[in-house]
């Protein structure tokens with residue numbers, strides 16, 4: 053799902069990359085709806101003369117967009133029964149993870165969410181929990197601080213299941229949502245800086261929030277589930293979000309890249325290889341849970357060679373590898389021939 057802003061660049065990106073080897077007719081890109089941004093007293097905002105400022109309707113706009121674009125019918129025709137939904141800003145996402153999907157299917161779930169243990173009470177992640185017995189996510193922007201900080205007897209956070217925006221649905225559940233529940237999804241208020249044109253015709257880029265965007269949230273369908281499951285995974289293996297530009301303290305392009313490189317180093321050493329730095333000295337890799345802040349070892353493995361570290365032993369066991377090291381399909385062929 054894209055928005056009005058991202059459809060064209062996404063299409064172009066897929067074309068420029070030969071659809072990553074997929075059959076183009078098997079890739080369905082579709083747009084979510086846009087709704088007007090308004091001022092705090094409810095008036096529309098002019099982005100420029102003659103154009104109302106619009107914004108995508110939140111990731112919960114998915115359910116309306118599935119209907120608008122006949123996507124569920126298309127899935128039915130293709131025999132798609134299970135759907136993996138994830139947000140675009142997590143470099144470590146395991147697309148269509150067979151373990152997660154298998155877990156949900158084995159449990160007979162119609163709806164599931166991957167979670168990681170929250171790092172600290174104020175971490176900006178929603179909390180997957182039950183409220184009055186009903187499964188849901190309480191978003192970080194809406195949880196009361198004293199609830200976020202509640203701790204159990206051993207000092208652990210009571211509400212520790214951090215939502216990573218990584219969900220499983222059956223097609224039949226999505227069908228029910230589209231037919232019966234989508235109108236019941238709440239609107240959430242987001243205070244935003246909305247560029248506008250002032251009464252003299254000048255473009256203004258506000259420095260503090262001047263408007264409201266209404267958003268629906270993708271997880272607001274969880275309460276309608278008949279069998280909801282949560283599946284906890286390790287943060288260092290599956291979650292390194294990109295929320296800020298470089299220069300910020302966390303969740304930047306640099307931290308995302310470093311998380312991926314660190315993971316790939318672990319795969320290489322777990323497969324029995326030794327990594328060398330540019331001077332030929334062997335590199336000691338800290339454990340994957342280490343928070344030690346050091347420069348990443350330049351070691352990257354193409355997802356076309358290994359999805360989650362599997363199959364590397366036959367290529368790498370007992371080998372000594374100089375970094376920077378990129379294991380793409382061509383390098384894998386060479387290693388296989390050795």
Ligand SMILES: CC(=O)N[C@H]1[C@@H](OP(=O)(O)OP(=O)(O)OC[C@H]2O[C@@H](n3ccc(=O)[nH]c3=O)[C@H](O)[C@@H]2O)O[C@H](CO)[C@@H](O)[C@@H]1O
Nearest residue numbers: 108109110111139140141176177178215216217269270293
């Ligand atoms: C509403 C929601 O899911 N919140 C989750 C989201 O927060 P976060 O604040 O990151 O939520 P965003 O509004 O950025 O949306 C997350 C993702 O949803 C998609 N998107 C967003 C808006 C939109 O109109 N259309 C659209 O497709 C994008 O892929 C985006 O990456 O990720 C966090 C983990 O990183 C979770 O802990 C939050 O609970």
